[in-house]
Amino acid sequence: MGPPPHRDDEVGGVKLIKSWTADRWIASGLAVFSIFYVILAYNLPRFSMATIIDAHVFPMFIGIVQFALSIWLWLDSRDTAKKDSPWKSLELRGGLFMVLLSAVYIEMLPSIGFIVSTFIFLAISPYILGWKNWVISLVLAAILSMGTYWLFSTLMVPLPKGILGF
Amino acid sequence: MSTLSMFLNGLQVAVQPVNLLAVAIGALLGTVIGVLPGVGPVSAVALLVPLSFGMRPETALIMMAGVYYGAMYGGSTTSILLNAPGESASVVTCIDGHELAKKGRAGSALGVAAIGSFIAGTLGVIVLMFLAPPLSRVAIAFQPPEYFALMILALVASTSLGEGSLIKALISMCMGLIIGTVGQDIQTGTVRFTFGNNELLDGIDFLVAALGLFALSEVLSESVEPNTLVTRIPFKSPYPTLQDLKQSFWAMIRGSAIGIFFGLLPGAGLITSPFVSYSVEKQLSKHPEEFGKGAIEGVAGPESSNNGAASAGFVPLLTLGLPGSATMALLLGVFMMWGIQPGPLLIPNHPQMFWSLIASMYVGNIMLLILNLPMVPLFAKIIDIPKPLLLPMIFIFSFIGVYSINNSTLDLWLLLGFGVLGFLMRLYHFPAGPLVMALVLGPLMERAMRQSLTMSNGNPAIFVERPISLAVLILALFFLSIPFLRARKKVKKSKIAC
Amino acid sequence: MCIKKYGFIALLLSMVIILTAGCGSSGRNKSAEPAAPNYPTQPITVIAPAGPGSGWDLTARSVTQILTEKKLVSVAMPVENRAGGGGAVALSHVVENKKGAEDTLIVYSPPLLLINLNGQTKFSYKDLTPIAKLFSDYQFIGVKKDSKFKTLDDVMNALKADPKSVKIGGASSPGSMDHLSFMMAAAQKGVNVKEVPYLSFQGGGELIAGLLGGSIDVVSTSVGDILGQLEAGNVRGLAVTSPERLKDQRLKDILTLKEQGIDATFEVWRGIFGPPQMPDYAKNYIADAIAKMVETDEWRATLTKYNWQNTYLPGDDFVKFLDEQNQLLEGILKNLGLIK
Incomplete structure (x- = not known):
């Protein structure tokens, strides 16, 4: 039964959190993740033969190591000197569009096939990245999508065909 | 003396026009196929197996060896130019190779890689020629406990990849080990961390993580920085300068030696040697801070070592019948197709085969150098394509590479996920190299650990009781402590300066 | 300027394409055969449930090579590698996505039974259409x-x-x-x-x-x-x-x-299977082709080369064999306490 926490401490705690560096947030996230991982590993089904080193041993070991490492990172990043967020100077629009477009690409690939989806991807993305000459990007997209498809089918590496049959 | 005369006999076979042609075709196709995404040495050899049916055995094998070599050469090209490693052996090349390319020195990097590969390949064949039978004992001296120690060493070496603090490299490495445990456990069949998804049973392929963390994250980083999109890279010389060659000569020699030694160990050599070589170069360098920002030795060493390992990998294959990698397993299949059983009796029973293969390796190496050097300025120009056109192409390149492994769209989602993860890791200075490395090594390490513990009935002392394993572990500890020693030295120096 | 650059890329790409095209397209055979008027018209894919160089892969490639070279099957037979889960990934792919298909075959061996018995997959050999045991x-x-x-x-x-x-x-x-x-x-x-x-x-x-x-x-x-x-x-x-x-x-x-x-x-047998509910005409066509194949000198040479024993067993006999093997393996696994 220790003394009840003093109010000032709590304020101090909040302050401390506010001044956390990004690394401390990452370290905390990692620590939680590694605890989860160790629990999942511990709950893996056991093999029935006693002489086998079982499937949970290695994961539990590295999970614990990862936990220790995240504590180390937490302690190591005591430096509370405020640094500029690395996000500041970035123009996220281009990257975000690329990720979104890729997601659409992956989603469409099995249904509309490699040639069409690759053509669309290669036609649109240069524009997003600031390329304004449509003629070049369209021709390039056509040649690359059909060329690679043909190349890989001659190499007997199947690429998705899609409903149109190519 | 008899070795020499047999070699000369072999050389006579190797320079027959039809065999020369076979080497040339093999090397050329290998290089081209090696450049394509997802079509590494394994698929290159697999694709050409049917083509070899009509040939004489020597000719067919000579062509296969050419393909294998060529694909190894070709693999480094995409690493340097697009930051897209096609196979595990060229992950390390990305790190400094692509930085050099971004500085307009793609020609230097490609040229040094080609020359380093040539030197290592040639040295490797010399070793194979004179020392194959005695060296085969090395392959057998390394048993599960030694492999475990070796994995520890390689993981420690991997933390020297890229800049940033040791702790972040270790966390990144550990994350790689964790990702490596996804899938069905090969020993017990227990399914781990797949969350019911059947496609994850075989784990997450290395290429998914490597292309995501390197190629895609590079593209994402560049596409969010508006300035880099318009800036053209100042194109420096199309070939390495004399200064480059001088600077990287010893790195090539050391890389070759490391590669040849590790290549003797089936299973681990090709993957681990470039990492160890990189680490060694960084530790020995007078300017370790340049590593990760475009140090030419960081390309020369690892590229030499992976080719050294590729040639030395023939030692366990030809003398013991132990394939050291997937490609080697395929070559083993090719040998058997011709009714030749690779193993202890190959050299005594088929001397002509062995010696003409050796001789053709020399020829192949020279031919690759002749083929590749003129290509360097050509390839180096790829980096000159306007960014808005080039970046989407790298995306598609990675997508195809990943899709062709398993024909699975889940892999593509993972690829994209790794791309975003890699982008975030860059922002917060977590190096990606250790993660990719640990993903490759983790399963090998786990297997070695469990085999060892089964051998010792569960007693972990087995790792320190065996001399080779103990020595390797001590070496690993030494590598790990170097950053600390360096830091202390620096502190001392600055004190003296005060 | 830009056009020029683009032209260079196109040139490079077409070079690559031409170089590689020359080698890849051999081994294809598009001539039609009169025996089956409507089948096959499309290439028949043979799935190897593991990577290149594996036993399954070797089996698939040896079989397809002889079948197409001897013109026993009149269309191309590309081999597709679908590795994973000791064969479980390919199995669920074929059972779930290829029901009733006539252009897919798959090669298996005892692990097909084992992965079902030890619970790694809910699918079993009963979901497939057994065509023939090839060798052991x-x-x-x-x-x-x-x-x-x-x-x-x-x-x-x-x-x-x-x-x-x-x-x-x-x-x-x-x-x-x-x-x-x-x-x-x-x-x-x-x-x-x-x-x-x-x-x-x-x-x-x-x-x-x-x-x-x-x-x-x-x-x-x-x-x-x-x-x-x-x-x-x-x-x-x-x-x-x-x-x-x-x-x-x-x-x-x-x-x-x-x-x-x-x-x-x-016995480590290797056999060839069709997808679930494979149409009879397709099944019979393949079974006939295999029956002819095992009589060829090329097949015998292949068996000798890899030291495989000829244990060819067609159709229903193969199914009976599989039932027996399944019981046998189940017994061994139970004895070892690996399953209950």
Whole structure:
């Protein structure tokens, strides 16, 4: 039964959190993740033969190591000197569009096939990245999508065909 | 003396026009196929197996060896130019190779890689020629406990990849080990961390993580920085300068030696040697801070070592019948197709085969150098394509590479996920190299650990009781402590300066 | 300026395409055959449930090569590698996505039964359309040439005295073929098999290195993986799991399990299957082609080259065989306590 926490401490705690560096947030996230991982590993089904080193041993070991490492990172990043967020100077629009477009690409690939989806991807993305000459990007997209498809089918590496049959 | 005369006999076979042609075709196709995404040495050899049916055995094998070599050469090209490693052996090349390319020195990097590969390949064949039978004992001296120690060493070496603090490299490495445990456990069949998804049973392929963390994250980083999109890279010389060659000569020699030694160990050599070589170069360098920002030795060493390992990998294959990698397993299949059983009796029973293969390796190496050097300025120009056109192409390149492994769209989602993860890791200075490395090594390490513990009935002392394993572990500890020693030295120096 | 640059890329790409196109398209054969008017018209894909170089892959490639070269099948037969889960990934792909398909075949061996029995997949051989058993390989039990064990009985006696004293190694996981074939024999000799340490290696090469380097005392693997070492005299054979002695020069002196008082055989068969509810015309067409193939000299040469035993078994006989094998393996797994 220790003394009840003093109010000032709590304020101090909040302050401390506010001044956390990004690394401390990452370290905390990692620590939680590694605890989860160790629990999942511990709950893996056991093999029935006693002489086998079982499937949970290695994961539990590295999970614990990862936990220790995240504590180390937490302690190591005591430096509370405020640094500029690395996000500041970035123009996220281009990257975000690329990720979104890729997601659409992956989603469409099995249904509309490699040639069409690759053509669309290669036609649109240069524009997003600031390329304004449509003629070049369209021709390039056509040649690359059909060329690679043909190349890989001659190499007997199947690429998705899609409903149109190519 | 008899070795020499047999070699000369072999050389006579190797320079027959039809065999020369076979080497040339093999090397050329290998290089081209090696450049394509997802079509590494394994698929290159697999694709050409049917083509070899009509040939004489020597000719067919000579062509296969050419393909294998060529694909190894070709693999480094995409690493340097697009930051897209096609196979595990060229992950390390990305790190400094692509930085050099971004500085307009793609020609230097490609040229040094080609020359380093040539030197290592040639040295490797010399070793194979004179020392194959005695060296085969090395392959057998390394048993599960030694492999475990070796994995520890390689993981420690991997933390020297890229800049940033040791702790972040270790966390990144550990994350790689964790990702490596996804899938069905090969020993017990227990399914781990797949969350019911059947496609994850075989784990997450290395290429998914490597292309995501390197190629895609590079593209994402560049596409969010508006300035880099318009800036053209100042194109420096199309070939390495004399200064480059001088600077990287010893790195090539050391890389070759490391590669040849590790290549003797089936299973681990090709993957681990470039990492160890990189680490060694960084530790020995007078300017370790340049590593990760475009140090030419960081390309020369690892590229030499992976080719050294590729040639030395023939030692366990030809003398013991132990394939050291997937490609080697395929070559083993090719040998058997011709009714030749690779193993202890190959050299005594088929001397002509062995010696003409050796001789053709020399020829192949020279031919690759002749083929590749003129290509360097050509390839180096790829980096000159306007960014808005080039970046989407790298995306598609990675997508195809990943899709062709398993024909699975889940892999593509993972690829994209790794791309975003890699982008975030860059922002917060977590190096990606250790993660990719640990993903490759983790399963090998786990297997070695469990085999060892089964051998010792569960007693972990087995790792320190065996001399080779103990020595390797001590070496690993030494590598790990170097950053600390360096830091202390620096502190001392600055004190003296005060 | 930009056009020029683009032209350069196009040139490079077309160069690559032309170079590679020249080599890849051989082996295709588009001539139609009169025997089946409507089938096949499309290429028939043969799935190998593991990577290039694996046994399944080798089987698939050998079969397709002879079928197309001898024009027994009139369309191209590309081999597709779908590795994963010891064959489970390819199995669920075929069962779930290829129901009723006429252009897909798949190659399998005992793991098809094992992955179902030990619960790795809910699908089984009953979901597929068995077409034919092609050939078989057998298992081999052996030791290093300077081992203190001279006979299989020596090994078994040592294991009976102390199950932990002898280390067994194989190239597949516990509960799979290499493990089962040895433990099946050991169980019959009264060894407490649950206590016997078993090291699983990745592939035959590593396994042999483990044996020669002293990590394991006894090796249990397929005959094909060990031939080279046997020929070189590095390994001594203690037993093969075939019903009779094998004919190969290098193997003819190795005793079968039966000759050593163990009433068991272990057959590593390879067979070819169609997807669930494969149309009869397609099934019959393939079955006919295979029946013709096994009579060719090329096929016999292939069998000799890889030391495969001809155990061709078509249609219903194959299904009966599979039922028997399934029961047999289930019994062994239960005996070992690997399943309940």
